[in-house]
Amino acid sequence: MEFTFRSSFTLKDFIAENNHLFEIKLLSEAVNVKHKIEEILQIGNIDLVNNANQLVVYIIDGNDEELKKFAKQEGIAWATHSIALSFKLEWVQAIRRTFWNFIERYYERTNNFKMADFFQLEQEINNRVDEFLNTFFLSYSTYKDSLIKSQRELVENLSVPIIPITPLICILPLIGSIDSFRAGIINEKVLTEVADLRIQTLIMDLSGIAKMESEIIVELMKIIDGTAMMGCQTVITGIRKEIVSEMTKSGIMFNQKTKALGTLQQALNEYFVSEGNA
Numbered sequence: 001m002e003f004t005f006r007s008s009f010t011l012k013d014f015i016a017e018n019n020h021l022f023e024i025k026l027l028s029e030a031v032n033v034k035h036k037i038e039e040i041l042q043i044g045n046i047d048l049v050n051n052a053n054q055l056v057v058y059i060i061d062g063n064d065e066e067l068k069k070f071a072k073q074e075g076i077a078w079a080t081h082s083i084a085l086s087f088k089l090e091w092v093q094a095i096r097r098t099f100w101n102f103i104e105r106y107y108e109r110t111n112n113f114k115m116a117d118f119f120q121l122e123q124e125i126n127n128r129v130d131e132f133l134n135t136f137f138l139s140y141s142t143y144k145d146s147l148i149k150s151q152r153e154l155v156e157n158l159s160v161p162i163i164p165i166t167p168l169i170c171i172l173p174l175i176g177s178i179d180s181f182r183a184g185i186i187n188e189k190v191l192t193e194v195a196d197l198r199i200q201t202l203i204m205d206l207s208g209i210a211k212m213e214s215e216i217i218v219e220l221m222k223i224i225d226g227t228a229m230m231g232c233q234t235v236i237t238g239i240r241k242e243i244v245s246e247m248t249k250s251g252i253m254f255n256q257k258t259k260a261l262g263t264l265q266q267a268l269n270e271y272f273v274s275e276g277n278a
Helices: 011-017 019-031 037-045 048-061 064-080 086-110 113-161 182-198 213-231 240-250 264-277
Strands: 169-175 199-208 233-237 259-260
Touching: 011 048, 011 086, 011 233, 019 048, 019 086, 037 048, 037 064, 048 064, 048 086, 048 113, 048 259, 064 086, 064 113, 086 113, 113 213, 169 182, 199 264, 213 233, 213 240, 233 264, 259 264
Parallel strands: 169 199, 199 233, 233 259
Antiparallel strands: none
C-alpha cells in the first residue's frame, strides 16, 4: 500500500489523508463483519465504516464525552434492531488493530518518535477503545432490558383484554392456554380494573379455551371470588364440555353468585336489555 505522508502531518492528518487505505485494512481485519455491512445498514441504518472513522477521531482528539455519547447511541441502535453483539465486538477489535497498524506506519515516517510517548499513547488509545466497548455494552443491555419489559407488559395487556361495553359492564374474552403465570396476570389485571373502573358485571368468555387443568380452574375460581368481594358479579360464557368434565371430576363448582350462560351473545343480549330497561 502506498501511503501519502508529509512531515507536517499529525497522526489524525495521516489517517484522514489515507482514509481509503484505512478502510481497506479495516475490512481485511473484520473477516465476518465485512459481509454484513450492507445488511446492517439496511436493518438499522448503521453505517459501520463511517462510524469507525468517527470513533477514531474521538479517540485521537481525546473527546471522551462525545465518545461515551456515541457509544450509548450505538448501543441503543444495536439493541433496537437486535443485531448480533458478536459482530460489534469483532468490528471494534478490527478498528483497534487497524488503528495500531496505522500508528506504526505513521511513526515509521516521522523522526520524533519517543518510547515514553509510545507508552502514553498506548494507554490512552486502548483505554478509550475499552471505554467505548464498556459504554456500548452497558447501553445495549439497559435498553434491551427496557424493550423486553415493555414488550412483556404489552403481551400481558393483550393476554387480559378487558373490554368495556357500558360504564358498568365489561367483557374478558380469554383465548389460548392458561398456565399459572398467566393466571396470576389475569388475577392482578382483573382486580385492578374492577377497582379502577368500578365494574359491576364482568362477562368472562371461555369459548377460546379448549382445555384447562384443575389447578388453573381453582385459580380462576379465586379470581371470581375476588371480584365478588369487590361487588362485581362474574358471568361465565362459552365454557366447553372438556372444562366442565374436568370440574365435575375434580369436584370444583362455581359459587352461587356466579352466573353461567351458553354463549357470549346470550350474555350481551341479556345485559344490554337489562341496561337499556334500567
